[in-house]
Amino acid sequence: MTTLSNDPAPRLDRAAIAKRAARDLVDGSTVNLGIGIPAMCADFLPDGVELLYHAENGILGFKELSAPGEGDPNLMDAGGKFPKLVPGMAFFDSVESFSLIRGGHIDVTVLGALQVSRNGDLSNWMIPKRGIGSIGGAMDLAANAKKVIIAMEHNVRGDLAKIVDECTFPLTARACVDEVITDIAVIEIDRKNDRVILRETAPGWSFDDVQARTEARLVADGDVGSMA
Amino acid sequence: MTTLSNDPAPRLDRAAIAKRAARDLVDGSTVNLGIGIPAMCADFLPDGVELLYHAENGILGFKELSAPGEGDPNLMDAGGKFPKLVPGMAFFDSVESFSLIRGGHIDVTVLGALQVSRNGDLSNWMIPKRGIGSIGGAMDLAANAKKVIIAMEHNVRGDLAKIVDECTFPLTARACVDEVITDIAVIEIDRKNDRVILRETAPGWSFDDVQARTEARLVADGDVGSMA
Amino acid sequence: MIGGFGGAGGQPTRLMLALRDLGVGDLTIIGNVAGISKTTGYGWPDHLDPIDQGMFFESGQATKITCSFPVPGTTNPLSDIEKAWREGNAEVDIVPQGTLIERIRAAGAGIPAFYTPTGVGTPVAEGKEHRDFDGRTYLMEEALSADFALIRAQKADTRGNLQYIGTSRAFNPAMATAAAVTIVEVDEIVEPGGIDPERVGTLSTYVDRIVVREAGDPLP
Amino acid sequence: MIGGFGGAGGQPTRLMLALRDLGVGDLTIIGNVAGISKTTGYGWPDHLDPIDQGMFFESGQATKITCSFPVPGTTNPLSDIEKAWREGNAEVDIVPQGTLIERIRAAGAGIPAFYTPTGVGTPVAEGKEHRDFDGRTYLMEEALSADFALIRAQKADTRGNLQYIGTSRAFNPAMATAAAVTIVEVDEIVEPGGIDPERVGTLSTYVDRIVVREAGDPLP
Numbered sequence: 067m068t069t070l071s072n073d074p075a076p077r078l079d080r081a082a083i084a085k086r087a088a089r090d091l092v093d094g095s096t097v098n099l100g101i102g103i104p105a106m107c108a109d110f111l112p113d114g115v116e117l118l119y120h121a122e123n124g125i126l127g128f129k130e131l132s133a134p135g136e137g138d139p140n141l142m143d144a145g146g147k148f149p150k151l152v153p154g155m156a157f158f159d160s161v162e163s164f165s166l167i168r169g170g171h172i173d174v175t176v177l178g179a180l181q182v183s184r185n186g187d188l189s190n191w192m193i194p195k196r197g198i199g200s201i202g203g204a205m206d207l208a209a210n211a212k213k214v215i216i217a218m219e220h221n222v223r224g225d226l227a228k229i230v231d232e233c234t235f236p237l238t239a240r241a242c243v244d245e246v247i248t249d250i251a252v253i254e255i256d257r258k259n260d261r262v263i264l265r266e267t268a269p270g271w272s273f274d275d276v277q278a279r280t281e282a283r284l285v286a287d288g289d290v291g292s293m294a
Numbered sequence: 295m296t297t298l299s300n301d302p303a304p305r306l307d308r309a310a311i312a313k314r315a316a317r318d319l320v321d322g323s324t325v326n327l328g329i330g331i332p333a334m335c336a337d338f339l340p341d342g343v344e345l346l347y348h349a350e351n352g353i354l355g356f357k358e359l360s361a362p363g364e365g366d367p368n369l370m371d372a373g374g375k376f377p378k379l380v381p382g383m384a385f386f387d388s389v390e391s392f393s394l395i396r397g398g399h400i401d402v403t404v405l406g407a408l409q410v411s412r413n414g415d416l417s418n419w420m421i422p423k424r425g426i427g428s429i430g431g432a433m434d435l436a437a438n439a440k441k442v443i444i445a446m447e448h449n450v451r452g453d454l455a456k457i458v459d460e461c462t463f464p465l466t467a468r469a470c471v472d473e474v475i476t477d478i479a480v481i482e483i484d485r486k487n488d489r490v491i492l493r494e495t496a497p498g499w500s501f502d503d504v505q506a507r508t509e510a511r512l513v514a515d516g517d518v519g520s521m522a
Numbered sequence: 523m524i525g526g527f528g529g530a531g532g533q534p535t536r537l538m539l540a541l542r543d544l545g546v547g548d549l550t551i552i553g554n555v556a557g558i559s560k561t562t563g564y565g566w567p568d569h570l571d572p573i574d575q576g577m578f579f580e581s582g583q584a585t586k587i588t589c590s591f592p593v594p595g596t597t598n599p600l601s602d603i604e605k606a607w608r609e610g611n612a613e614v615d616i617v618p619q620g621t622l623i624e625r626i627r628a629a630g631a632g633i634p635a636f637y638t639p640t641g642v643g644t645p646v647a648e649g650k651e652h653r654d655f656d657g658r659t660y661l662m663e664e665a666l667s668a669d670f671a672l673i674r675a676q677k678a679d680t681r682g683n684l685q686y687i688g689t690s691r692a693f694n695p696a697m698a699t700a701a702a703v704t705i706v707e708v709d710e711i712v713e714p715g716g717i718d719p720e721r722v723g724t725l726s727t728y729v730d731r732i733v734v735r736e737a738g739d740p741l742p
Numbered sequence: 743m744i745g746g747f748g749g750a751g752g753q754p755t756r757l758m759l760a761l762r763d764l765g766v767g768d769l770t771i772i773g774n775v776a777g778i779s780k781t782t783g784y785g786w787p788d789h790l791d792p793i794d795q796g797m798f799f800e801s802g803q804a805t806k807i808t809c810s811f812p813v814p815g816t817t818n819p820l821s822d823i824e825k826a827w828r829e830g831n832a833e834v835d836i837v838p839q840g841t842l843i844e845r846i847r848a849a850g851a852g853i854p855a856f857y858t859p860t861g862v863g864t865p866v867a868e869g870k871e872h873r874d875f876d877g878r879t880y881l882m883e884e885a886l887s888a889d890f891a892l893i894r895a896q897k898a899d900t901r902g903n904l905q906y907i908g909t910s911r912a913f914n915p916a917m918a919t920a921a922a923v924t925i926v927e928v929d930e931i932v933e934p935g936g937i938d939p940e941r942v943g944t945l946s947t948y949v950d951r952i953v954v955r956e957a958g959d960p961l962p
Contacts, residue, residue, distance in 0.1 A: 154714025382934025
């Protein structure tokens, strides 16, 4: 795998990754946000965008999070935090919650990843050397949401690539990822045409800078924009 | 098929069949009553017996029926009649209603029949020469209730037998019937030992009288009692 | 798909009448107890004239129905569905009720097929895969979806969450999940919060169009 | 089976403590998010000490768990389940959450097996039947039942109907249907009619025993 350092410019912080990912969430969508950076998207929705948030444990339509550690244990989200009651919410059980997911009724899910392959395979539930992991709702979401956005750091431990030719970690789902938003780039996985398209780079980062930190071969399709 | 007339004594009327069937319903059971004679069982429960009635359209725990044609269309039973609201009732949808049935959670169902075979096969949804019929919940109930009681008239069109060696009408379910209660007899289908046991006869009816009106060969197992 | 159980409660009667008046043809209907109310009064209070799915066969708009209970026990008078069937103008696909609702639920829940014990050894098993699990035989049944679901609820909020009442649930919640376009007929539309979050029977995600009854509509 | 989602809400914590104190061994646990609260605080308000299914591995009573989320993302400190697993004292069967709940639901609903798209091409697909429907590949998954379900509800009526609140439903209603004996822990028991018939979350048919919390119990 590619390992580089000497970044040409600062990388985006986690909040900035979430903020960029939030820009791709379309008003009125039913959305499931994974834990970590994905969950932070909720703090950065563009004006006028309202989403219908779904959490695996059985809520649709929640919004504001209480501070972690406060709140009512019977009003939890799937990340173990406690949202507030919002008019228009609905509660349901896990059977219905996963019928919604598996039935393809979630418009977008934003998830974290350990690896994404050039054809959109996703690994995000187990590091092989640990030997044990947690799947939760990730396999159902990745396999069945209409759109899968990955929000993550581009590299790990120095400059080890996470966007790879083939995932070496156990898979979560095959050929599921549509878009990857990282601290240095926005990348589209164009599965239909078997291309990995670099759409945007962080300020100060060139195509070649991003390619050097990405194992999968990138292509441009028109101009490469700026994440700023 | 056996055809006889010259009955040795009067046959029970439909209400009396229902009354006898009701005696086999155990306190606290979850029970689904089919239309016709089975539905009439509710009028003849022995003192101290309380049942949890289930109707396919999504109620558990209803009791008194309103007069037919009255009542609230949103409080209907599966027979299209309108029960009254009873404390402790529950409403649910058809998915849950048939999960309850198919999952084997109905203790007893009482159904009508066109034919019952010696091994407990049941035909009750279509007369072949009509060419079209209605299944409704009958196949789910017959195949999956813990106990299937048939309440029906013993013969049809004169003395044509309905308790037969093999059903000639389209089946509802195989090997499902446990007990048949008719206007002249109570018959147990002992599937385990491949016997059709005559348990009781109507007053004035002998074993041979009932056998003569039954195609399947009957046996006694101890005394034959009276339905009175 | 047309929701409800059969009878007046939970049936999207106004939407059905609108569909009939629209006059579109070559319809395949999916329902449960279907087309028996007009001749038997099934599920309708005595003082009202029953309306049922038979109207689409009477009008010649429908050519096929998949349902569990298309004809009453008696044949006189014939229901509109049986009449059309006898005249060779209707294909009638009779499915056990539990299998029918589970196939619809499966379509909405991303399950292409499942196994059921119901129907083994009967005419409905013909041509179907049989398979044993733990010594019992089951049939494989496949998901059943539709282009449109016409359903009925008591009320909707402006997001599209639905609340049902009493036995009017029946096939409505599952059908809402299993059609490309779900249209719901309600008595009332309320602001978000006008439905208790504990009482939402169909999630807004499944609802595409809401039609509100006129105040004082005499239909149940 | 132990109900809830993971976290304090909907978890039958008093029943779990009672099971631990009972000391019975060789348990196989079925749960969802399991055993991560003690080390991460997951789903517990800050001022409370979290209690989770890990206790049965700490006590040596359990030898196996089937669940979707048995270990937190970080390894320091190790959860009781990961500790037992590393020491070779626990078999851990990790199932995608949607497959897990659907397998439990199937057991209660008389469905021995179904097909799901989830897990195809991943380690969970190993050894499972693959089958294509309409050009997409699915896995066959089988029903999952248990001898006992320990579940949690807000209240029960004396018939055994249960009412849930908020996100405390999760795995509880399905588990209630899938065990030979279902034991429920509630805050309150009421007369029939004390639960709105529109709000019954689990039908009395599924409930075998009801245990009522003591008034003022500090556990959530």
